[in-house]
Structures are given as C-alpha cells and as structure tokens.
Amino acid sequence: MKFTVLREELLKNLQIASRAIAAKNPIPVLANFKLVMNEKGLTILSSNNELSIVTRVPMVIQGKTILSDIEEGGTLVNAKLFTDIARKVEGESLTVELFDGTVVHVSDGRSTYKLNSVKVEEYPELDVDAAGVRLDIASKVLKKVVEQTAFAASTKEQRPIMTAVNLDVGEGKLVATATDSARLSRKEVVIDSPVKFTANVPAKTLVDVVGLLDNEDQVTLSTTDKRITFEFGTTMLISRLVGGEYPNTANIIPKTTNFALVANAKELMAALERVALLSVERENVIKFTLSETSVEVSSKSAQVGSASEALTHFSFNGDKFEISFNAGYLMEAIRAADAEDVKIGFLGEMRPFVIKNDKDDSLVQLATPVRTY
Amino acid sequence: MKFTVLREELLKNLQIASRAIAAKNPIPVLANFKLVMNEKGLTILSSNNELSIVTRVPMVIQGKTILSDIEEGGTLVNAKLFTDIARKVEGESLTVELFDGTVVHVSDGRSTYKLNSVKVEEYPELDVDAAGVRLDIASKVLKKVVEQTAFAASTKEQRPIMTAVNLDVGEGKLVATATDSARLSRKEVVIDSPVKFTANVPAKTLVDVVGLLDNEDQVTLSTTDKRITFEFGTTMLISRLVGGEYPNTANIIPKTTNFALVANAKELMAALERVALLSVERENVIKFTLSETSVEVSSKSAQVGSASEALTHFSFNGDKFEISFNAGYLMEAIRAADAEDVKIGFLGEMRPFVIKNDKDDSLVQLATPVRTY
Structure with missing residues (x-):
C-alpha cells in the first residue's frame, strides 16, 4: 500500500473517522483506523462496536488531484497517532507507505514517522452496507430535530x-421523541416521502452525525430493525439501534392546559440563571409564583439564603399559582424552543407542564414539577 | 453595614480577592470574604492561610463616586456566591445591606438576594501589615522574572x-532561582536599591501576584523572615514564605560548556512537538544526534514506532554527539528563553546542559539528560 495525499483532505477525513474511536476500548484492534487504498480512493474505517464510520478520500475533487503515486493495499494504523501526525506536520502533502506489511512510513518530506502497524486482516469484519428502508432528509432539518430533542434523552x-x-x-x-422520564421533548417535521419505520437511535449517534453535516445539503437514512445508516458526501455512519420497546409517550402530552405563562425567553432565562445561584442544597430547584399581575422567580436554601426576581415582560391567564421545578430542565427546554416568547402551560401544581415556542407547534416539551415542603 | 457600589469596581476587587479563596478549605469560615465598610472605602479580605489578600474599593476614583449611601460596619459573606451574584446581575450598581447582623441583602433593583451571613468577629485575626525590608520594583520586570522561573519550581x-x-x-x-531538581531556571535583573534579603516565595504566590498586575506600573515587596507582602494600587497580597534552606545552586551551573548548538527556537520547538508524538512509553524522551553538518531530533517507542526530523537552521561546533532528554522540560525552557535563536551548551552525554537566549545572558536554564539504553 502506498499513496501521496493532500494533507488537508486526509486530515478532514481522519477527523470524521475519529468520532468512532473510543478513548478506552476493550478491543485493542479498534484503536486503529483500517486504511484501504484502491482505485476508488483511500477508504478509512473506524468503529467502537456501537458506531462505525466509513469515509473516503476520493482520487480527484473537482478536477484537483487529491491522491497520487498509489499502490493498492491496506493496513491498520493507530488512529490517534496517525491523526496527530497529519495535524502537526507542516507539508502540504503526506506520503504513506507500508513496508514488509508491518511498518507504515509517513512523511511530509521534513519529518518521518515509522509506525508499527497491524495487518489489515486482524480487523473485525464489519457489516457496513446501507440496508433497509431509505429516507432522504435535508441536513438542516435533521440538525434542528436533533438539537431540539437529543439533550432530553437520558x-x-x-x-x-x-x-x-x-x-x-x-x-x-x-416525529422524534426523547425523554429521561423527568422531562420530554417531541419534534414533528413534514417529510416528502411515503416510507414508514420506527427506530430507537442512540442520542449520541445523532449528535455525532449532525456534528459532521457542515458541508452537506442532504443525508440519507437507511434502517433495518437492528441498525441505522447515515450517508452524506463520501461518508457513512452505521449505528446499532437500542433494543426494546420505546415507552408510549403519546398519552403523556396534555392536549390542553389550564393556564399559560407567556414570557420573554431571554429575560426568563437570565432570571433563572441568577436565581439558580441560591439553589445549592436541592440541586437547582426554583419556584414560580404566578398571578395575572406578577411573576416571581425564586429559590431558597436553608444554608445560604434566598433569591427572588420579578419578570417585567409576561402574560399569565389564571389564578395565583405556585410551582417548583428543576431550573436546569427548564433552561434547556427554553434554549431548545429557540423562541422570542416562550409559552409554559400548566395543569396544576403537581402535574407536568408544557413548554413551547409561542409561535411554533412543531416542538412540544414537557417537564415534571418538583415537590417542595 | 450598608453601601451602594458601582458593580464593575466591586466585581474587579472581588475577583482579585477570590485568588485567596481555596476550592476546599479545612477552615469553613475562610470560604467567606470579610467585608469592612468605613470612611476609607470598602475593604475586602480573603485568606487560605498560606496567602491572604486585602483589597479596597475606594470611595471615589478620579472624581467619580464609587461608593455611596454608606453605613459603617462589617460582615462575612460567602465568597463564591457573592462574586457570582456581582457577576450575573445586570444593574450598574449594587446595594448591600446587613440586617440583624445575620442576613445580607444584595440587590440591583431587579434581583434581590438574602444571604445568610456570619458575624465579622468569627473571622480569624490575620496579620496583614506590610513589615520588614522594602523593595520597589517595576511590574513588568517582576512579571518577566516570574514567567521565566516559576514554571521550573516543583x-x-x-x-x-x-x-x-x-x-x-x-x-x-x-536573582530568582527555581528548580525541581531535574531542571533549573535562574534569572538575574538589576535593581535600583541598596536593600539585601533572601526569601523563598511559593511559586504559586508569585504567579498569583503577576496575574493581578495588569494595571499597575509598580509593586512594593516587603519581607520578614516569615512572610512577604506585595502592594500595588489598593491591593495587598500577604504570603507565608517556605521554611528551610534553599539548595545551593550556584555551583551547579557550569561556567563554560564544551560545545553548543544554536538553533532557531521556532523550528526546534515545532520539531520537538512533532517528534514527541512518538515518545509514548517513557514520557517525552527525545534524542538529539548532533554534528557540524546535521542535527537530528528523534524518538523511539518499541510499542508504536519511531519519529525523526532534521533541523534546517542551526550551528553546532563539536564532534558527533548524542543526548537524550525530557522534551517537555526543553520545550518549557525554550518558551521561557523567549528568543529567536536558542543556545544549548553541552558538557557531555550525562551532564546537565545549559539553555539560553543566544542574545541575553540574564536567564540561565539547566536540564538533566535522561539515560537511554
């Protein structure tokens, strides 16, 4: 195996593949990238058993030669070391060559590295074909779905x-739903496809995928009942699905609420952050005291003291009412709602409450109150 | 006790005083600031037993009123909480008032905090007078001395x-000297004073002091045989000295060396960083192979492989010679030397070597080689 590659393109793909390299992996061989050089380009494969990535450096991009001086073949190289080298050397291109099937020479003409390598045959056979039902989705839609739901998973x-x-x-x-049982986030988007499937995708996988979608307009999902594949550009991520039945959350979300607070999201957020400074004993418990004429955000700690703040921009259509909750959950929900005005609907002191963007029904969030004495 | 203070000035002083608040302190009362309001202004005192800080918010700065609506008195307040509040509230000024000697109310007009407080009498008596021999020194000179030596302390x-x-x-x-026994840094500066003293100052204290010198031209040191005081602006730091005799290092530094490598600091630094990627087993051991015609920087690991790089800008006046050393130590020494060209003088393979700025003799650094087999 031999190739000379534009360092920038190599590094871009190594950084993508690095997402599936675990810091500590019980299977030592998975600390390596599998490199395969053939007429299609240089394929880099990584896996941590849960998530696998296959990404390809093409021979040519828009008429520009990326790979040259090639000899087909494959090898394994330590992923972290190879990425660090590609990042730290200074040359514009890097020559990589396997000697005696055991040592990989890497050089930019100035520095030379000789890396002990493992034979490509030692890498486990991974099933990396896209299979099952396919769905094309715009990257920016998938990004929004993940940003607004994944944080709510446990x-x-x-x-x-x-x-x-x-x-x-x-x-x-x-419809994407995530819950850790104390709060829930549910996002619905229209798609232009007749397909039908349900899949429980690790939240971490989704965050990894959208983190890599910077330059791609579209991503293709393929799913069987065991795994899901995301394809974009010359990259493919393959993730196992989480086994088991997802809890039925449809009935948890109230259709209507008794009273609603509409508040300026920015002001409410700042007040929560400040008042949370004093909720040191029971982590982050904050209380709303609501009436048509005033909204007080407060917290109390027997040890350090108390804090309170009145909102100036709000409307509330109900009787005087108090409710305590985890400030962190509400702050994450407000952030996800991405709204100028946030609407919080209540059913009662001990009933879950609903957080929405006042102008957008596609996202519904739920949080459970906290009992205080 | 009562005062209204410009939040920005208060916060600046709270951040200074925070440097002496330990994350975990065996003496709970030292988690507090001691606040004393009198006709001179608001004095904030903090201590972790090793280091104490006294800083004052004056009544007026350049004609601008900083403190108003005052009632003299004192209290203790939780340092972290009080600083967080001063940072997070939005108002331009903050009113602080002690009620019943037990609760401190803090308000910017929008948010109100009621902090449980401890009586000012519970704070230990700290001896915070500047005493002993005094030396005035320019802040930028002290800064440089600390930057070039403190890192070498253990x-x-x-x-x-x-x-x-x-x-x-x-x-x-x-003359400032720091050593952890494997390397040493010694900086000499001329001072315009006839005073004479020797003091072993915790390296951490010096780093704290110079971190606070941003707006001050001059700092005054006062030292007895137990402690040292640094005064600048309206702030004073008081630190214990480290007890015991400092090792006699004067004889360790060689007067002359047998051969010297002069190298471009930037190129050498980059080469060390790259080659160090492969020194994974014995942390950071790197080898120079020196001759008049070539300088090779290399490392080797039985486990992962080897790396080597040739320097392009250098001079070396000696016979072929090899020496191994801790790359981290040499990199820190090069950084401290702050030189375009760095000069490394050798006496032999197993003798300490000398690192200098090729154009400045005020800083001498020493590092011990590492035995390799």
Whole structure:
C-alpha cells in the first residue's frame, strides 16, 4: 500500500473517522483506523462496536488531484497517532507507505514517522452496507430535530431505551421523541416521502452525525430493525439501534392546559440563571409564583439564603399559582424552543407542564414539577 | 453595614480577592470574604492561610463616586456566591445591606438576594501589615522574572522548599532561582536599591501576584523572615514564605560548556512537538544526534514506532554527539528563553546542559539528560 495525499483532505477525513474511536476500548484492534487504498480512493474505517464510520478520500475533487503515486493495499494504523501526525506536520502533502506489511512510513518530506502497524486482516469484519428502508432528509432539518430533542434523552445506562431518540416516520412526517422520564421533548417535521419505520437511535449517534453535516445539503437514512445508516458526501455512519420497546409517550402530552405563562425567553432565562445561584442544597430547584399581575422567580436554601426576581415582560391567564421545578430542565427546554416568547402551560401544581415556542407547534416539551415542603 | 457600589469596581476587587479563596478549605469560615465598610472605602479580605489578600474599593476614583449611601460596619459573606451574584446581575450598581447582623441583602433593583451571613468577629485575626525590608520594583520586570522561573519550581509537596522560587536580593541585583531538581531556571535583573534579603516565595504566590498586575506600573515587596507582602494600587497580597534552606545552586551551573548548538527556537520547538508524538512509553524522551553538518531530533517507542526530523537552521561546533532528554522540560525552557535563536551548551552525554537566549545572558536554564539504553 502506498499513496501521496493532500494533507488537508486526509486530515478532514481522519477527523470524521475519529468520532468512532473510543478513548478506552476493550478491543485493542479498534484503536486503529483500517486504511484501504484502491482505485476508488483511500477508504478509512473506524468503529467502537456501537458506531462505525466509513469515509473516503476520493482520487480527484473537482478536477484537483487529491491522491497520487498509489499502490493498492491496506493496513491498520493507530488512529490517534496517525491523526496527530497529519495535524502537526507542516507539508502540504503526506506520503504513506507500508513496508514488509508491518511498518507504515509517513512523511511530509521534513519529518518521518515509522509506525508499527497491524495487518489489515486482524480487523473485525464489519457489516457496513446501507440496508433497509431509505429516507432522504435535508441536513438542516435533521440538525434542528436533533438539537431540539437529543439533550432530553437520558445519559444514564440503567434504562438503555431512554438513551435513545425515538424516530417515528410515516404518513408524511417524522416525529422524534426523547425523554429521561423527568422531562420530554417531541419534534414533528413534514417529510416528502411515503416510507414508514420506527427506530430507537442512540442520542449520541445523532449528535455525532449532525456534528459532521457542515458541508452537506442532504443525508440519507437507511434502517433495518437492528441498525441505522447515515450517508452524506463520501461518508457513512452505521449505528446499532437500542433494543426494546420505546415507552408510549403519546398519552403523556396534555392536549390542553389550564393556564399559560407567556414570557420573554431571554429575560426568563437570565432570571433563572441568577436565581439558580441560591439553589445549592436541592440541586437547582426554583419556584414560580404566578398571578395575572406578577411573576416571581425564586429559590431558597436553608444554608445560604434566598433569591427572588420579578419578570417585567409576561402574560399569565389564571389564578395565583405556585410551582417548583428543576431550573436546569427548564433552561434547556427554553434554549431548545429557540423562541422570542416562550409559552409554559400548566395543569396544576403537581402535574407536568408544557413548554413551547409561542409561535411554533412543531416542538412540544414537557417537564415534571418538583415537590417542595 | 450598608453601601451602594458601582458593580464593575466591586466585581474587579472581588475577583482579585477570590485568588485567596481555596476550592476546599479545612477552615469553613475562610470560604467567606470579610467585608469592612468605613470612611476609607470598602475593604475586602480573603485568606487560605498560606496567602491572604486585602483589597479596597475606594470611595471615589478620579472624581467619580464609587461608593455611596454608606453605613459603617462589617460582615462575612460567602465568597463564591457573592462574586457570582456581582457577576450575573445586570444593574450598574449594587446595594448591600446587613440586617440583624445575620442576613445580607444584595440587590440591583431587579434581583434581590438574602444571604445568610456570619458575624465579622468569627473571622480569624490575620496579620496583614506590610513589615520588614522594602523593595520597589517595576511590574513588568517582576512579571518577566516570574514567567521565566516559576514554571521550573516543583509542584510536588514532598520537598516543600522546591515549590518555592528563591529571591536573592543584594548588591543592586535580584536573582530568582527555581528548580525541581531535574531542571533549573535562574534569572538575574538589576535593581535600583541598596536593600539585601533572601526569601523563598511559593511559586504559586508569585504567579498569583503577576496575574493581578495588569494595571499597575509598580509593586512594593516587603519581607520578614516569615512572610512577604506585595502592594500595588489598593491591593495587598500577604504570603507565608517556605521554611528551610534553599539548595545551593550556584555551583551547579557550569561556567563554560564544551560545545553548543544554536538553533532557531521556532523550528526546534515545532520539531520537538512533532517528534514527541512518538515518545509514548517513557514520557517525552527525545534524542538529539548532533554534528557540524546535521542535527537530528528523534524518538523511539518499541510499542508504536519511531519519529525523526532534521533541523534546517542551526550551528553546532563539536564532534558527533548524542543526548537524550525530557522534551517537555526543553520545550518549557525554550518558551521561557523567549528568543529567536536558542543556545544549548553541552558538557557531555550525562551532564546537565545549559539553555539560553543566544542574545541575553540574564536567564540561565539547566536540564538533566535522561539515560537511554
């Protein structure tokens, strides 16, 4: 195996493939990239068993030669080291050559690295074909869906299904739902496709995917009941799905609420941040005291003291009412709502409340109040 | 106690005083600032037992009223909380008032905080008078001295004396020396003063002091045999000195060296950073292979491979010669030398070598080679 490659293009693809390299991996061989050089270009493969990435440096991009002086073949190289080298050397192009099947020489003409390598055959066979139902979706739509839902998934592994975002596609729409059982986020977008599927995708996978979509207009999802594939440009991500039934959340979301607070999102956010300074004992518990004439945001700690602030821009259509909640959850919900005015609908002191963008019904969020004494 | 203060001036002083607030302090009362309001202004005092800070918000700065509506008195307030509040509120001024000697109300007119407070009498009596021999020094001179030496002090507590920078003042010069026993840095500057003293100042204290010198032209040091005081503007830092005799380092620094490498600092630095990528087993060991016609920087790891690079800008006046060393130490020394061309003088393969700015003799650094097999 041998090739000379424009360093910038190589580095771009190594950084993409690095997303599937785990910091600590129980399978040592997966600390490597699998490099395969053939007439299609240089393919870089990485995997952490849950997520695999295949990305290709093409021979030519828009008439510009990217790869030259090639000999077909393959090898494994330490992913972190190879990426660090490609980042730190100064030359415009890098020559990579496998010697005796055991040492990879990497040089930019100035520095020379000789990396002990592992035979390409030692890499596990990964099933990296796109299979199953296919759906094309605009990158910016998928990005928004992920930004507005993935944060609400659980980061704890006790109930693996809660670490997923449930994608439910059918009847011309995609509904994404994430919940960690104390709060929920549900986004609905119209899609121009007759396909139908449901998939529980690890929230982390979705965040990785949208983090890589900077230069691509469109992404193609393919899913079977075991895995999902995302294709864009010359890159493909393959992720396992989370097994098990996603909780039925449709009935949790109230159709109507009894009273609603409409508040300026920026002002409310700043007030929550300030008042949260004093909620040190029970992490982040904050109280709303609501009436038609005033909205007070407050917190109290037996140890350090109390804080309160009155909102100046709001409307509230109900009787005097108090509710306590986790400030962090409400702040994340307000951020996701991406609204000038946020609308918070209440059913009662101990009932989940609904957070929305006052001008957009595509996103519905739910948070559970906290009992205070 | 009561005052209304321009928030910006308060915050500036709280941030200064925060440097002496430890994240975890075995003495709970030291998590507080001591606030004292009197006719001189608002004095803020903090301490972690090793380092104490006294800083004052004056009544007036250049004709501008900073403090108004005052009632004399004092209290303790939680340092982190009070600083966070002063940072996060939005008002231009902040009113602080002590009620019943137990609750401090803080308000910018919009948000109100009621902080449980501790009586000012509970704060330990700290001796914060400047005493002993005095030396005035330009801030930028002290800054340079600290930047070029403090990093070489030890961060390990096994031998406390090595965590200090030795300041030796006399005969119209200040000599600062720091060493962790594997490397040493020694800076000499001329001072316009007949005073004479020697003091082992915690390196951390010096870094804190110069971090606060942004707007001050001059700083006054005062030292007894137990402590050192730094005064600038309306701020004073008081630090204990490290007890014990500083090692005699004068004889360690070679007067002459047998051969010297002069290299472009930038090129050498970049080469060290790249080649260090491959020194993964013995942390950061790198080898120079020197001759009059070539300088090779290389590293080798049985596990991952090897790296090498030839310098293009250098001169070396000696026989072929190899030496191995800790790349991190040499990189820090090159950075401290602040030179276009760095000069590295050698005595032999296993003898400490000398690193200098080729055009400046005020800084001498020493590093110990590493044995390789």
